[in-house]
Amino acid sequence: MEQQIDLSDFLTNYFEAKHCTILSKDEGQIHIQLTEEMDKELMNRPFYWHYIKKIGREGEPQVLRLITDQEKASEPGEWIHFGSPRLHQIINKLREKERYTRLFEQIRTLENTPLYPWLVVNVKISYRGVQHKDEVFSIGLQLLHGHMTLNMMDFLEDMPLERSISDYCYTLTPMIHPKSGFLRIQNVLLQHVQKQDNAWAAASIKQLETEKVTLKHFYEGEMDHPRYLEELDALEKRFKPTISFQVINGGIFYLTHRQMDQ
Incomplete structure (x- = not known):
């Protein structure tokens, strides 16, 4: 990725x-x-x-x-x-x-000009364990032909965008439903996570087991003590490795084909 x-x-x-x-x-x-x-x-x-x-x-x-x-x-x-x-x-x-927006590329034209629908999603991936790490990705999926761009913000950075469509422009009907498009984006992110080095997760599990042994020793004979159970739960939340996905925002962007030529 x-x-x-x-x-x-x-x-x-x-x-x-x-x-x-x-x-x-x-x-x-x-x-x-x-x-x-x-x-x-x-x-x-x-x-x-x-x-x-x-x-x-x-x-x-x-x-x-x-x-x-x-x-x-x-x-x-x-x-x-x-x-x-x-x-x-x-x-x-x-x-x-x-959270959600709908924008149109602004162009000056006297000819009928089609605008292609793009699903754009900005996502944060959070890795939590002994160490914390966040990644933010901006992904665009064209909903007509399925072309995907993994650095969409770079394309949109200097593009004039407004909430209203320009004169003589019209939108093309998506062939891919936004919900289906989002699942495609989700799969790409999952593949990215699966390719990451999981040493951080192994280190987190090892640290969790070490902390649990220490805690059990401290509460020896009192495993049903409310305080023990509370601290055990706190250890799980602190050290158990987790990966979460958070959608920051997104929307449908209607763009001219020329803007996205590779």
Whole structure:
């Protein structure tokens, strides 16, 4: 499977879609001027905005500097990575407000132009055990011929998209039902997971068994003690290896054929 979505590109697309200004984007860092709306959504300053509105003044949205390169994590700014609270916050906001969308490529034409239906899904895969790891993938499936693109955000990044269709354009009827298309995408992700090195899972199981032996020794003769059962359950949740899939958002995108030529 191709490389997972680049975090810097994901963040840039997210903030630009929210009408924030990207002040700079150097290697390993993104400097963002937030809008008032995004400041309220992400920066947790309700008292500031309440006070500003009360005295009738214009507020000053904050500037956010995100560090995506771990080697620069000690520099001024906020280190953001797969699994970090800030990224979870952004993903959760996407899930809450923009779980599903329907967009059309905008073109200027005087001829009847067909738009091809694409199912686009952004998915997070989480690996949990002794160590935690997250991956984010952006996959597009054309619902007419079944062509699949595993880095869909790269194609959509500079494409003009709106909620209304352009003049003289019309949509083609999908040959593949979105539900069936999603199952195809799901199978690709499952194949990706099955190809991963499972050493992390083996290490998690080994650590779990070690912790259980220690716990049993501590509660010897009291295996039915409520505290023992509670701690045993906590160990299972902490160390038992699990893999979960979370749909961040998705939708149907209608695009011209030329945009997706390989």
